[in-house]
Amino acid sequence: MESPAGPGARSSLTGPQPHETGLDSLQFGEDIQHLISVPPENASSFTALLELPPNQAVELLHSPDSSLRTRNVIEAHQQKPYLQPHFNAANLMFPTNSGLIERAARFSVFAGENLNNITNNSPETSSVPSNSSANLEKVVKSEPESFLNPLQPLVSDPTTVENGAQNQRPVKRKEREKKGKGSTKKSKSSANGKSEDGEKLPYVHVRARRGQATDSHSLAERARREKINARMKLLQELVPGCNKISGTAMVLDEIINHVQSLQRQVEFLSMRLAAVNPAIDFNFDSILAAEVKWIFMDSNFHSMAMPLMWPEVQVNGNRQNYEQQWQFDALNQLVWGREDDSYNFITPENSLLSYDSSANSEMQNDLSSSSLIMEVWLLCVACIFSSSPTISLHICPEVHSFCLKLD
Amino acid sequence: MNPDHHSSLNPSSSLKSRFTKTFLRSLIKINKQRPFPYCPREIFQRCHRVKTAADKSLARAAGSRRVWSRAMLCKIRNRSLRRGCQQRPSVRRIIIGYQTTKKGYCLQKKMSDDQEVGTDQASKLRKLVPGGEAMDLCSLLDEAAHYIKCLNTQVQVMRRIADIHSS
Numbered sequence: 001m002e003s004p005a006g007p008g009a010r011s012s013l014t015g016p017q018p019h020e021t022g023l024d025s026l027q028f029g030e031d032i033q034h035l036i037s038v039p040p041e042n043a044s045s046f047t048a049l050l051e052l053p054p055n056q057a058v059e060l061l062h063s064p065d066s067s068l069r070t071r072n073v074i075e076a077h078q079q080k081p082y083l084q085p086h087f088n089a090a091n092l093m094f095p096t097n098s099g100l101i102e103r104a105a106r107f108s109v110f111a112g113e114n115l116n117n118i119t120n121n122s123p124e125t126s127s128v129p130s131n132s133s134a135n136l137e138k139v140v141k142s143e144p145e146s147f148l149n150p151l152q153p154l155v156s157d158p159t160t161v162e163n164g165a166q167n168q169r170p171v172k173r174k175e176r177e178k179k180g181k182g183s184t185k186k187s188k189s190s191a192n193g194k195s196e197d198g199e200k201l202p203y204v205h206v207r208a209r210r211g212q213a214t215d216s217h218s219l220a221e222r223a224r225r226e227k228i229n230a231r232m233k234l235l236q237e238l239v240p241g242c243n244k245i246s247g248t249a250m251v252l253d254e255i256i257n258h259v260q261s262l263q264r265q266v267e268f269l270s271m272r273l274a275a276v277n278p279a280i281d282f283n284f285d286s287i288l289a290a291e292v293k294w295i296f297m298d299s300n301f302h303s304m305a306m307p308l309m310w311p312e313v314q315v316n317g318n319r320q321n322y323e324q325q326w327q328f329d330a331l332n333q334l335v336w337g338r339e340d341d342s343y344n345f346i347t348p349e350n351s352l353l354s355y356d357s358s359a360n361s362e363m364q365n366d367l368s369s370s371s372l373i374m375e376v377w378l379l380c381v382a383c384i385f386s387s388s389p390t391i392s393l394h395i396c397p398e399v400h401s402f403c404l405k406l407d
Numbered sequence: 408m409n410p411d412h413h414s415s416l417n418p419s420s421s422l423k424s425r426f427t428k429t430f431l432r433s434l435i436k437i438n439k440q441r442p443f444p445y446c447p448r449e450i451f452q453r454c455h456r457v458k459t460a461a462d463k464s465l466a467r468a469a470g471s472r473r474v475w476s477r478a479m480l481c482k483i484r485n486r487s488l489r490r491g492c493q494q495r496p497s498v499r500r501i502i503i504g505y506q507t508t509k510k511g512y513c514l515q516k517k518m519s520d521d522q523e524v525g526t527d528q529a530s531k532l533r534k535l536v537p538g539g540e541a542m543d544l545c546s547l548l549d550e551a552a553h554y555i556k557c558l559n560t561q562v563q564v565m566r567r568i569a570d571i572h573s574s
Contacts, residue, residue, distance in 0.1 A: 228544060228548065231545060252532065253528060256532055258555065259536070259551070259555060262555065262558040265562045266461060266558065266562060266565065269562065269566055270454055270461055272569045273457050273568060273572070274456070
């Protein structure tokens, strides 16, 4: 789409050069060619600078004979989402007749007007500092030679943002050649919060709004502030009760309190766990029942890995598939301390259960075997879930032997 | 289901499951190693061990892509190193020296940058979040968000375990 237009534009440019002596034409032609041969993203930034609706800009510069070609190009261009509202410089067909100068003047006026009304709409464009519009207006009043000027300041604006708006001609040419790097490295385009939404861009893009300072430091500051504000919003969502608070300081206070409270809770719980773990009445049945309720049977487990599935099921909510079945079975099979209803159910386990109840009483009295108990528990759970879910559960022989050891 | 695939990861393994796995494993180890503590000092020691285990497993579960998890693991390792080789003061000095210089440099840098957002709060947050000293405010907030998320999971899981064991 652009490539046919590119060489076309180039060829059209090489034609008129002898006529435009007053315009320092050779260099201008080279520069235009360079512009056109530059990859589209640079061109888009250039056009973004112009902030022109493509049709109007084209009509300004266009000689009627080539209008068709350009319009096709523009339409093709408009299909590209990233270039949408922007006029691609690569498709600029500069008129080859002497009306160029008038049109250029008109164009620069138009561009100047548009630049004054920059809004924050376009998603990815280079920034147009407000001083560049002032420069443009200055330029418009000058002679036809100034045709170069409106293009040059516009083109090299991304790079001059850093330099604090130096819109000198000789500087421009160099900077335009560096535009390839400049637009990607140093250009700052819109910051509608898109660049901060979790993307780790090496360079932040902000747009200089109307009436705001445009030097590089304040732009960088603004970018940083916006990043920080976005992160604060995320934090506000995480910390409960932070949504109503306004003001960074208060929100930060809340966040700090929340983190401190969470850390204190962890300490308290670890103390509880340290005290509770080798408890006197370490109930397997309740543990197993609770565990089984939440185990999500989707994978293979080592004995150590077994207990971890219950929080996941809590998260996944898949317990309906297995809960009824498992709770029933597991309770019946692995209840070691309970003597009420567990024996009525699955028969192969009954012998083991009866065996285990005696073992359990031993276990209960022996504090030092609490670790053994835990291991037995884990092994049981592992055995249950290593077998297929539909088969009735047989307690593994290892568990059986383990229970023997406990006596 | 293959019971032989012990090492194969559950494709849907979440932070919660990873944390629970590691934490329970270390809990069992702790229970195995020491007898039940009767005096308060032993209880305190054990509590500290449990807490370290919880932090370590949380940091492991969070992954090494996060600054705070790496910092926490480093801290734990250095702490155990320091305790382990108290006979070798040179090692300790090196460790401490490294930490303080890093902190000092980074703090200086931070003080100049964060005048606008409440420096004392930022410094408080830095102390709370592990590894927070060496970060600019932007990534500090980022890490703090992830840290809060992980702490929530940790508290949930530990509470569940404690409830199960105590009921």
